[in-house]
Amino acid sequence: MMLSGFLLLLIGFASQTLAQSQPWGQCGGIGWAGATTCTSGWTCVLSSAYYSQCLQSASTSATTTPATSTTTTTVKTTTSSSATATVTGFPASAPTVPPSKLVGQTPALGWNSWNAYGCNINEAKVVAAANQFVSLGLKAAGYQYVNIDDCWPLAARNASSKQIVPDPAKFPDGISGVATQVHALGLKLGIYSDAGTATCAGFPGSLGFESIDAATFSAWGVDYLKYDNCNIPANWSDTGTPQNNDWYNSNSAIRYRQMTAALAAQSRPFQFNLCLWGNYNVWNWGSRVGHSWRLTGDASATWSFITTAITTSVSHSATGFGAHGDMDMMEIGNGALTIQEQRTHFAAWIMLKSPILLGTDLSLLNTTQLAIIKNAELLAFHQDTTVGGPAVPFTPFSSAPTTSPPEYYVGKSSKGTHVFIINTSSAAATKSFTFANAGLGSSGTFSVHDMWAGTDLAGTYAASATFSVTVQPHDTVAYFINVL
Numbered sequence: 416m417m418l419s420g421f422l423l424l425l426i427g428f429a430s431q432t433l434a435q436s437q438p439w440g441q442c443g444g445i446g447w448a449g450a451t452t453c454t455s456g457w458t459c460v461l462s463s464a465y466y467s468q469c470l471q472s473a474s475t476s477a478t479t480t481p482a483t484s485t486t487t488t489t490v491k492t493t494t495s496s497s498a499t500a501t502v503t504g505f506p507a508s509a510p511t512v513p514p515s516k517l518v519g520q521t522p523a524l525g526w527n528s529w530n531a532y533g534c535n536i537n538e539a540k541v542v543a544a545a546n547q548f549v550s551l552g553l554k555a556a557g558y559q560y561v562n563i564d565d566c567w568p569l570a571a572r573n574a575s576s577k578q579i580v581p582d583p584a585k586f587p588d589g590i591s592g593v594a595t596q597v598h599a600l601g602l603k604l605g606i607y608s609d610a611g612t613a614t615c616a617g618f619p620g621s622l623g624f625e626s627i628d629a630a631t632f633s634a635w636g637v638d639y640l641k642y643d644n645c646n647i648p649a650n651w652s653d654t655g656t657p658q659n660n661d662w663y664n665s666n667s668a669i670r671y672r673q674m675t676a677a678l679a680a681q682s683r684p685f686q687f688n689l690c691l692w693g694n695y696n697v698w699n700w701g702s703r704v705g706h707s708w709r710l711t712g713d714a715s716a717t718w719s720f721i722t723t724a725i726t727t728s729v730s731h732s733a734t735g736f737g738a739h740g741d742m743d744m745m746e747i748g749n750g751a752l753t754i755q756e757q758r759t760h761f762a763a764w765i766m767l768k769s770p771i772l773l774g775t776d777l778s779l780l781n782t783t784q785l786a787i788i789k790n791a792e793l794l795a796f797h798q799d800t801t802v803g804g805p806a807v808p809f810t811p812f813s814s815a816p817t818t819s820p821p822e823y824y825v826g827k828s829s830k831g832t833h834v835f836i837i838n839t840s841s842a843a844a845t846k847s848f849t850f851a852n853a854g855l856g857s858s859g860t861f862s863v864h865d866m867w868a869g870t871d872l873a874g875t876y877a878a879s880a881t882f883s884v885t886v887q888p889h890d891t892v893a894y895f896i897n898v899l
């Protein structure tokens with residue numbers, strides 16, 4: 416296709432995503448600010464108060480009113496596992512096993528099928544992503560996890576073993592066959608399940624089947640589990656605040672704790688991602704249950720999503736080794752984000768220590784986009800093994816204006832001090848800070864190193880001196896401060 420035609424297609428796709436959610440996309444739920452209707456032939460289906468999803472109209476019935484939008488929504492009634500799950504996890508007896516310390520200490524780096532392909536996945540696409548990790552230099556840059564999202568199994572479990580069955584039309588070699596190919600490349604494989612009776616797209620959920628599923632995933636060679644929160648039976652839901660505001664002992668947390676314990680009983684270490692869209696105060700208990708926890712509803716390739724995710728992460732940064740707020744999967748390569756917005760998307764996920772799971776067809780990335788996601792200095796900050804915590808906002812000079820999200824951040828690594836500055840406005844702007852305000856003390860001499868370019872900038876500065884830079888609209892500059 417001619418470049419101009421391709422661009423038009425992209426622009427058309429982007430404007431469509433603003434108006435209507437795409438197949439399998441999120442279309443409602445508490446805190447959701449995106450589109451609340453679906454493209455033709457798809458219906459917005461209420462999964463829980465926190466999540467509605469565009470599903471194919473034929474698989475739904477029973478009209479009701481959604482929690483947070485005025486669009487027509489239906490409640491799914493035909494999933495294979497609508498039976499009430501037995502309650503086995505009362506607080507006193509619920510497992511308290513922590514997540515493995517062998518993996519997930521620095522935030523995950525990898526790829527996930529969802530943003531690129533939704534339900535339209537298969538073995539060829541997953542194995543292609545793994546091969547592209549190698550051929551595009553992503554493996555060498557540190558990307559490791561190749562993760563399969565929703566829609567990989569058949570609709571029903573095996574009747575006798577009760578195991579989830581990979582759809583043979585999509586995965587002819589099974590998940591174990593994919594794991595073999597991914598492992599042969601020196602990479603790791605991730606899979607998706609759900610802490611309810613069915614996944615968001617209606618495939619078997621793991622509630623009540625935690626031990627069987629964890630053992631099956633382990634036998635297949637899976638290394639990472641993303642665990643979603645759709646289709647929760649009433650007796651496992653949280654309708655109000657738990658006693659003593661103790662969300663670790665809420666029904667929601669206990670559903671996830673069952674899986675943490677089941678994973679811990681396997682011979683393989685699993686990295687465990689909790690996908691509860693930033694609900695149930697997950698930032699207070701997530702690190703006791705998993706390695707990372709989603710902070711928001713589903714990502715979209717929009718500036719408003721990027722800023723919302725940053726704002727949310729900044730206000731809930733219970734982050735450190737083995738404990739990462741998940742700002743959701745990357746949209747670099749999708750939609751119509753400007754290159755500056757893609758730089759901010761990457762830099763913000765880096766500095767706030769979110770998992771970074773690429774979410775596009777990697778073969779379509781151009782050299783500029785590849786340079787962004789392979790930037791060695793930014794990735795080194797993200798994967799630092801000395802400092803686990805994120806960069807935090809600082810006041811760059813007295814009486815600086817406040818913005819949402821904040822624009823100025825300072826972070827530490829094994830190398831020293833880093834400063835990140837986001838221009839949240841849609842016009843180029845001069846941004847300034849003093850070294851003293853960035854926590855570098857009241858004396859000393861400093862120079863500035865540009866992490867994107869890998870070069871030192873001209874000039875030396877006293878602690879009280881002001882450093883200024885022009886930042887492009889929605890761009891982020893990333894600096895290491897040399898102490899001279």
Ligand code: GAL
Nearest residue numbers: 529564565615616643690713
């Ligand atoms: C959502 C989740 C998405 C994706 C989708 C699959 O709940 O937030 O990231 O996994 O389910 O149906």
